[in-house]
Amino acid sequence: MSALLSLSEIDALGRKAARGAGYEWGVAEEAGRTARWLSAYGFQGLEALAHWLELRGDNMARHRPVLQGGVWRAGATLCPLTAGTLVSDREHELLSGRGLAFGAVQQPMLMLSMVARIIENRACAVVFSIDNVDIHCVAQGLFFPVISPWRRTASNVRCVLAEAETPPTDGMLVPSPRGRPVDVLALRQLQALASRTYAPATDASRLAGAGAGRSDND
Amino acid sequence: MASKEHAQCGIRTAAEKRSPDTVMRLARMGSFHQTRLSFMRALLRRLRREQWRFEQSRWEIDANGVGFAVYTAYGPRHNYSLIAFAHDLPPEMRSDRVIATAWDATFCLFDGVPSDADIERLRANVPLQEAGRISDSELSLSRANRSVRLWSHVVERLAAGEQPDIAQVDQVGYLIRTTAVYGSGKFGAADRYRIQDRLLAGGPFRIEMLSVYLTRAFSLDLVEHRARQLGGEKAVVIEPRLRRRFGVGNSTGLGMAPFLINHPLLLHRWIDAKETAILRVRSVRVASAAEQAHFRCLLQRARSNVELWHSEHPLQTEKLRQLRSDLRALQLHLEDVDLAADHAWDALYRWAEQQLSLEGQEQLLALLLEPYGALIDDLTAHMWADEYAAFRIDGGERVGELRERLECEYHWAIAVDYAEPNNCARFWYVSEEKLEPRLGERFDEPGAEYEQPLDVGRAAASLYQALSEWDNKALLADFLLAAPEHRHTVRRVQLQAKYPFAEIRDNLISDDMLPIDLLRCKLSFFGATHFDPRSDRWVRICMFQHAPFPHELAVLPDDDWAYPPAGVEK
Numbered sequence: 001m002s003a004l005l006s007l008s009e010i011d012a013l014g015r016k017a018a019r020g021a022g023y024e025w026g027v028a029e030e031a032g033r034t035a036r037w038l039s040a041y042g043f044q045g046l047e048a049l050a051h052w053l054e055l056r057g058d059n060m061a062r063h064r065p066v067l068q069g070g071v072w073r074a075g076a077t078l079c080p081l082t083a084g085t086l087v088s089d090r091e092h093e094l095l096s097g098r099g100l101a102f103g104a105v106q107q108p109m110l111m112l113s114m115v116a117r118i119i120e121n122r123a124c125a126v127v128f129s130i131d132n133v134d135i136h137c138v139a140q141g142l143f144f145p146v147i148s149p150w151r152r153t154a155s156n157v158r159c160v161l162a163e164a165e166t167p168p169t170d171g172m173l174v175p176s177p178r179g180r181p182v183d184v185l186a187l188r189q190l191q192a193l194a195s196r197t198y199a200p201a202t203d204a205s206r207l208a209g210a211g212a213g214r215s216d217n218d
Numbered sequence: 219m220a221s222k223e224h225a226q227c228g229i230r231t232a233a234e235k236r237s238p239d240t241v242m243r244l245a246r247m248g249s250f251h252q253t254r255l256s257f258m259r260a261l262l263r264r265l266r267r268e269q270w271r272f273e274q275s276r277w278e279i280d281a282n283g284v285g286f287a288v289y290t291a292y293g294p295r296h297n298y299s300l301i302a303f304a305h306d307l308p309p310e311m312r313s314d315r316v317i318a319t320a321w322d323a324t325f326c327l328f329d330g331v332p333s334d335a336d337i338e339r340l341r342a343n344v345p346l347q348e349a350g351r352i353s354d355s356e357l358s359l360s361r362a363n364r365s366v367r368l369w370s371h372v373v374e375r376l377a378a379g380e381q382p383d384i385a386q387v388d389q390v391g392y393l394i395r396t397t398a399v400y401g402s403g404k405f406g407a408a409d410r411y412r413i414q415d416r417l418l419a420g421g422p423f424r425i426e427m428l429s430v431y432l433t434r435a436f437s438l439d440l441v442e443h444r445a446r447q448l449g450g451e452k453a454v455v456i457e458p459r460l461r462r463r464f465g466v467g468n469s470t471g472l473g474m475a476p477f478l479i480n481h482p483l484l485l486h487r488w489i490d491a492k493e494t495a496i497l498r499v500r501s502v503r504v505a506s507a508a509e510q511a512h513f514r515c516l517l518q519r520a521r522s523n524v525e526l527w528h529s530e531h532p533l534q535t536e537k538l539r540q541l542r543s544d545l546r547a548l549q550l551h552l553e554d555v556d557l558a559a560d561h562a563w564d565a566l567y568r569w570a571e572q573q574l575s576l577e578g579q580e581q582l583l584a585l586l587l588e589p590y591g592a593l594i595d596d597l598t599a600h601m602w603a604d605e606y607a608a609f610r611i612d613g614g615e616r617v618g619e620l621r622e623r624l625e626c627e628y629h630w631a632i633a634v635d636y637a638e639p640n641n642c643a644r645f646w647y648v649s650e651e652k653l654e655p656r657l658g659e660r661f662d663e664p665g666a667e668y669e670q671p672l673d674v675g676r677a678a679a680s681l682y683q684a685l686s687e688w689d690n691k692a693l694l695a696d697f698l699l700a701a702p703e704h705r706h707t708v709r710r711v712q713l714q715a716k717y718p719f720a721e722i723r724d725n726l727i728s729d730d731m732l733p734i735d736l737l738r739c740k741l742s743f744f745g746a747t748h749f750d751p752r753s754d755r756w757v758r759i760c761m762f763q764h765a766p767f768p769h770e771l772a773v774l775p776d777d778d779w780a781y782p783p784a785g786v787e788k
Contacts, residue, residue, distance in 0.1 A: 086695070
């Protein structure tokens with residue numbers, strides 16, 4: 001069972017669910033944009049997010065990246081949202097030719113949009129590798145060597161600046177603005193998390209929160 | 219900005235836009251007026267220039283006024299249809315508030331011309347509004363309620379073969395008021411990115427404005443239809459000049475207030491376009507005789523507009539009193555100044571800064587832009603934004619650089635003591651019941667743990683404090699890894715550095731903050747008139763009043779409707 005959602009609904013739900021799951025607003029915003037971005041490329045962005053939020057539990061510190069011998073690792077598997085923002089924030093390292101390497105990451109595809117957006121307005125390419133499966137990101141789209149690069153868990157993830165802008169294969173994947181079907185179970189799970197960001201109504205807030213009640217039969 | 223240094227230090231010469239410290243204050247934003255750049259006006263100019271054709275393609279409304287109608291706009295590349303569903307609403311269910319569940323009429327704007335199957339699908343969903351689902355084929359979803367008194371009056375008069383009483387028409391200004399117009403991706407509708415490359419629909423809120431424009435035509439057709447049903451052959455239609463005095467009303471509440479804060483790049487583009495237009499006109503060296511005459515004529519029309527602008531809200535009543543007095547003072551001043559002198563417009567605005575209230579200053583600016591369509595109308599093409607393009611954070615920036623930005627551009631925020639209860643009296647939250655933004659009283663109500671990140675000033679001060687514990691040479695990438703709670707605000711501060719009008723420079727959680735100021739700013743860019751606050755957090759407005767109807771667009775003068783026509787008095 002699936003339900004059709006517009007990209008902006010996917011974005012909003014991803015953001016609220018991540019916030020409801022305990023992320024700070026600034027990271028939750030990245031989660032929403034990531035889900036939207038993946039959905040625009042035809043991937044199951046919200047489903048991946050739902051899976052990660054379910055798996056991660058409450059102990060965030062266990063999933064936070066620490067640099068160990070040139071590789072970013074965590075006590076448990078890495079949080080893909082934090083790892084993704086880390087790459088995005090360190091674009092200066094990436095663009096200067098230094099690659100970024102990560103240990104085990106859950107739902108590594110959630111990192112992809114944050115990596116791909118680095119070169120959105122640049123004449124260069126980045127290779128994002130999930131367990132040695134390379135995804136080439138150029139300003140206009142993505143190239144995949146295999147039909148489905150999806151992995152729930154990767155034991156290593158790397159990002160490097162590509163040597164040439166020329167993509168390795170034909171068949172660039174480009175985004176579409178159309179709505180996408182979203183799995184109903186994932187949807188319910190995310191909606192439940194999102195609802196944690198809503199304040200329960202009280203009689204006072206119903207009136208005062210939106211302004212005084214006045215007759216509209218005039 | 220003429221130069222960054224000037225912008226940062228607040229120095230202004232004649233060759234610069236007004237500074238963000240002047241413009242981006244709630245009191246001023248809450249005094250904005252519609253201008254030539256407003257979306258309704260830009261929309262009608264394009265519809266006219268491109269010779270769009272309009273057709274009431276379906277009219278299936280029964281004797282009780284229940285059924286549906288379709289209005290189609292045929293353009294050079296795309297067609298759009300308003301599908302209007304008319305309902306029989308018991309008075310006790312009529313509410314403008316977002317908590318309503320039924321309305322006098324419900325609408326959607328369809329991308330193209332709907333088939334019977336489309337109409338059937340939409341008939342099952344559009345009347346439910348938020349509780350229904352629409353699809354990629356639909357571009358907006360909206361609803362409206364009647365102004366009961368004026369509706370009854372007009373039906374009775376027309377049915378009796380008489381014209382409505384002009385005083386009663388002016389007292390209200392519209393037959394129906396929309397209570398929500400949802401666009402871009404809401405409730406399953408097409409995402410804005412689907413239409414962003416279209417010339418007409420790609421501009422900001424063009425789809426929503428087109429929907430409201432056609433809704434106005436529907437409301438007049440429906441009232442005349444009802445009169446015919448009641449009066450038979452005796453019934454008449456409204457005389458065209460009087461008919462144009464009917465706009466569409468709109469009730470807007472807190473749901474819209476956070477929009478400007480959540481779309482900082484878009485806000486910058488709107489304000490920047492307007493301030494650029496103002497700068498261009500203030501830079502005009504000598505105004506031609508025709509331009510002077512145009513301005514003087516519009517001033518008269520603006521004065522009659524204020525006479526037709528009603529509000530019972532004490533704040534707005536006082537602002538209107540000031541505005542009337544300002545326009546009188548302006549009129550007197552014009553008797554003493556030579557508008558043919560060098561830089562007369564700039565001198566006039568500088569005089570206004572000293573002599574007039576904020577309402578008066580902003581009204582004058584709107585009037586100064588009127589004669590200069592050829593000089594400024596191109597700016598409407600720069601009022602859209604891709605918020606995604608400004609989303610990424612530059613983690614390579616140093617902590618010291620961000621601290622300097624905060625000191626220079628968030629001085630209004632970091633100087634405030636947020637431990638003082640009046641400086642943090644409110645919190646913004648989303649209600650579980652309607653999933654709409656609301657404003658709570660932090661010290662009187664539960665729920666502050668659900669606070670939305672709209673406390674921009676307080677968050678900036680908190681970021682400033684956190685940065686002080688870091689070495690100035692440290693990278694933001696490292697700071698954000700350690701302190702992700704500041705990610706949202708770092709993004710805003712970096713964006714503001716590139717787009718100086720992106721941030722409202724006032725405390726949005728203080729006890730004296732007025733949400734209606736946020737609403738008025740946004741609605742002025744839509745092109746709304748007659749702002750009538752009903753409390754500090756919702757407002758009624760009028761849209762498209764005096765505008766040509768679709769069938770008149772080609773034959774009436776271009777873009778000459780935003781003020782009442784000359785000779786229209788109370």
